[in-house]
Amino acid sequence: MVAETMATIEARGLRKAFGTTVALDGIDLCVEEGRILGLIGPNGAGKTTALNAILGLTSYQGELKVLGRDPWTQRDGLMQDVSFIADVAVLPRWIRVTQLLDYVAGVHRRFDRVKAESFLAKTTIKRTSKVRELSKGMVAQLHLALVMAIDAKLLVLDEPTLGLDILYRKQFYDSLLNDYFDHSRTIVVTTHQVEEVQDVLTDLMFINRGRIVLQCSMEEFDSRYVEVMVNPEHVTAARALKPIHERPVFGRSVLLFDHADRDQLAAFGEVRRPSIADLFVAVMSNNATAPPPLPRQATAPEVTK
Amino acid sequence: MNTQSDNTPESSEVNDPAYSRSSTQPFFWSVRRELWENRSIYVAPLIVAAVVLFGSLVGSFHLPDRRRLAMALDPAQRRAAIELPYDIAAMIIILTAFVVGVFYCLDALYGERRERSILFWKSLPVSDLTTVLSKATIPLVVLPLIVFLIIVATQFSMMLISSAALMPSGLAGTTWVNFNLFQQSLILLYSLIVIALWHAPIYGWALLISGWARRATFLWAVLPLLAIGVLEKIAFDTTHFVSMLKDRVFGAGDTAFAFQPHHGVAIDSLLQLTPGRYLATPGLWMGLIVAAALVAAAVRLRRYRGPI
Numbered sequence: 001m002v003a004e005t006m007a008t009i010e011a012r013g014l015r016k017a018f019g020t021t022v023a024l025d026g027i028d029l030c031v032e033e034g035r036i037l038g039l040i041g042p043n044g045a046g047k048t049t050a051l052n053a054i055l056g057l058t059s060y061q062g063e064l065k066v067l068g069r070d071p072w073t074q075r076d077g078l079m080q081d082v083s084f085i086a087d088v089a090v091l092p093r094w095i096r097v098t099q100l101l102d103y104v105a106g107v108h109r110r111f112d113r114v115k116a117e118s119f120l121a122k123t124t125i126k127r128t129s130k131v132r133e134l135s136k137g138m139v140a141q142l143h144l145a146l147v148m149a150i151d152a153k154l155l156v157l158d159e160p161t162l163g164l165d166i167l168y169r170k171q172f173y174d175s176l177l178n179d180y181f182d183h184s185r186t187i188v189v190t191t192h193q194v195e196e197v198q199d200v201l202t203d204l205m206f207i208n209r210g211r212i213v214l215q216c217s218m219e220e221f222d223s224r225y226v227e228v229m230v231n232p233e234h235v236t237a238a239r240a241l242k243p244i245h246e247r248p249v250f251g252r253s254v255l256l257f258d259h260a261d262r263d264q265l266a267a268f269g270e271v272r273r274p275s276i277a278d279l280f281v282a283v284m285s286n287n288a289t290a291p292p293p294l295p296r297q298a299t300a301p302e303v304t305k
Numbered sequence: 306m307n308t309q310s311d312n313t314p315e316s317s318e319v320n321d322p323a324y325s326r327s328s329t330q331p332f333f334w335s336v337r338r339e340l341w342e343n344r345s346i347y348v349a350p351l352i353v354a355a356v357v358l359f360g361s362l363v364g365s366f367h368l369p370d371r372r373r374l375a376m377a378l379d380p381a382q383r384r385a386a387i388e389l390p391y392d393i394a395a396m397i398i399i400l401t402a403f404v405v406g407v408f409y410c411l412d413a414l415y416g417e418r419r420e421r422s423i424l425f426w427k428s429l430p431v432s433d434l435t436t437v438l439s440k441a442t443i444p445l446v447v448l449p450l451i452v453f454l455i456i457v458a459t460q461f462s463m464m465l466i467s468s469a470a471l472m473p474s475g476l477a478g479t480t481w482v483n484f485n486l487f488q489q490s491l492i493l494l495y496s497l498i499v500i501a502l503w504h505a506p507i508y509g510w511a512l513l514i515s516g517w518a519r520r521a522t523f524l525w526a527v528l529p530l531l532a533i534g535v536l537e538k539i540a541f542d543t544t545h546f547v548s549m550l551k552d553r554v555f556g557a558g559d560t561a562f563a564f565q566p567h568h569g570v571a572i573d574s575l576l577q578l579t580p581g582r583y584l585a586t587p588g589l590w591m592g593l594i595v596a597a598a599l600v601a602a603a604v605r606l607r608r609y610r611g612p613i
Contacts, residue, residue: 057427058611075608079430086424092342093420099341106334107431143425 006068008033008154008186009054013062016049016210023049025210026062031203033153034183038197039190040280041207047190050207051158054188055084067153080109083147084156088163089139093132097125097142104146116149119179137168144172148180155180157189161196169193173200194276204276206283213287214279226265227256227274234268241265245282256282331431335439336447342416343409346443347451353401354459357394361463364390365470372476387483388573391463395456395493402452403504406444410511411522413440414607433608437512441600444508449497457490485573492572496558499583503557506592509599516603553592560586 011029015022023046031037041047052058054066056075064071069078091100097120105113120127123141131139140161147155161169173196181187191197204221206214216224230238230253239246241264243255256274257265265271340346375386414437417423426436464484468477511526518525534547552559561583562572572578583589 052611055428059609076430076432079428084428086428087421090421090424092417092422092425094342096341099338103334103338104429106337107329107331107429109329109430 006065007031008035008067009188010065011053011063014050014053014064015061016046016053016058022210024053024060027207027210027212029205029212031186031188033186035202036181036187036189036200037203037205038194038201038276039188039205039207040194040276041190042284045207046210047207048158049210051084051086051156051188051190055082055086055156081153082156083150083152083154084158085143085147085160086156086158088160089136091131091139091143094130096130097127100131100142100146104150108150110151111146112149112151116145119145119148119175137164140164140168140172144175148175153185155185155187157187157191159190159192161191161193169196173197176200194280198276201276206280208284208287214283221276221279222273224258225256225274225279226260226262227254227272227278228265228268229254229270229272231269238265238268244286245278247278247281254278329430331435332439335431335436336442339413339440339443340447343412343443345405346409346448347455349405350398350401350452350455353398354394354455357397357459358462358466361390361394361466365466368467368470369474369476372471372479373474376476376479384483384573387480388489391460391484391489394459394463398452398456398459399497399500402448403500406448406504406508407511408523409443409448410440410508411515411526413443413512414516414603415518415522416515434604437516437600437604437607441508441512445501445505449501453490453494453497456493457486460484460486460489488575489573491575492578495578495580496561496572499561500557502589503553503592505596506599507553509596509603513599513603513606516606552588556588560589 007030009029009031011027014024014027014029016024025046027046027050029050039047039050049058053060053064054071056066056071056078059072066078067081071078095103101113101116104111104116120142123138123145125134125138125142131142134142144160161172164172176187177200189197189201201218203217204214205212228238229249232252235253238253238255241257241260243260244258245256247254252269255268256278262271372387375383378386417426464480464486467480471477471480511522514526515522530546530550534544534550537543537546558564561579563577563579564572565577
């Protein structure tokens, strides 16, 4: 039924309100096949609502197509091609690992049991264990093994590594990239642990109070944003170039620039690639002060107008 | 009972050899899943059966005396006296299954929301219709079948115990003459179908409440009904609602059997089964319509309400 090439996810004016609380305030979104999009935002920004809309778990206003289908009205068909991990530890606690494999194999046409077994063989998870007997990290491994064995076109991950230690988190994204991802699949992931996904993502989206505040590919990210550790004598000159954020590090100032001349900046100090986390802080603090009119004096001087 | 959407392969993949080998059976696996999670479905009736058997083992010491007394009665009364323990055993196990079924339904759509595993179940291509129907199948089909097998096995074991106990006094044959296990099994099967159909709206109500209530499903299921009954009594000094509920819980047999005068509730002849009269009871069909509506509402609720 999908003849022409189309985006995996296409949204126009996506809106969702719970009573008077607006969770999504008109989002436009286009995710092409083969991308790994990171949806980053503070708590309550609307990330989970956006994902729930994409997964047909919540109703919405506006236009939304996932793999060419309306997720709200065509959810049953859509779930053949989409898989998701909605949170850490949503696997039923009473089920045994073998039962879980039997069940998914029994209901999912695209599930490859042999693949799941080989992923599990790399872990210490016992086939006879119940989920409640596994540690949180092992439950995440188990869920990932199931999901990676499903040949889905779109994989949605909502905080898949929340509360896991650094080893499990690193391993989670490593297996996802090495054993699962290829360019016919699309992954959308939300997380607070931005440092770990920086080299995983192909696209980046910041969302705050139901609106998209930044949207770019990682190539764009690398070419647009630059960070300079400014030597004290150049701080005033550097500030004149309107950095979008400034933070002190060991008594020196680190300035973050958007669309700046790298050669010019190199004269002020060490130029480097910013982390997503730093850009996130910069964009969010600017964004937070923008809509509600704060007292003028309290507004930081580096805020761009 | 599988829904279209679960089994219809997406057109683009129909000819893909990698997928054609694996045929999925969402409904079958959903029912199995329920049995994995809720072992009380068969464990509870089994425990009750074990208790019954233990009781009849202990009671078998006095059996020869009781049987001699029974043999002095007229044939009909004798039969009734000999059948009585078997009927009691069946009724206790059926009652257990009813309680298990109601509590199963009250948790069926609530437990998955409480432990958030609904987010996992909903990530698989199993429609809400399939899921809810598989859950409704447990009290309406699976439990009656399990109960049937357990009761027949229990009654057969009781017959063996009584034969062994009566052997020395030469009365062992009287059990087999007066209790026809094959015929009683047919009557039991009929009774279980009658009861399941009659109770369908009760299970449907419990399912809907379990899909709707955020906590305390039992109270939400019972208190509103109680409140209506009390309100009716106070406002109109009538008890129509309460007697309707009572009829729904206990009235399954009223039109399904022809009880004999002076014979209590014992049914020992196929002639006492009146399926025609039962099928002509408006209450049966009204109950089934209400049950279908409640299950449909539970499906819609699971499909269209926020997942938790």
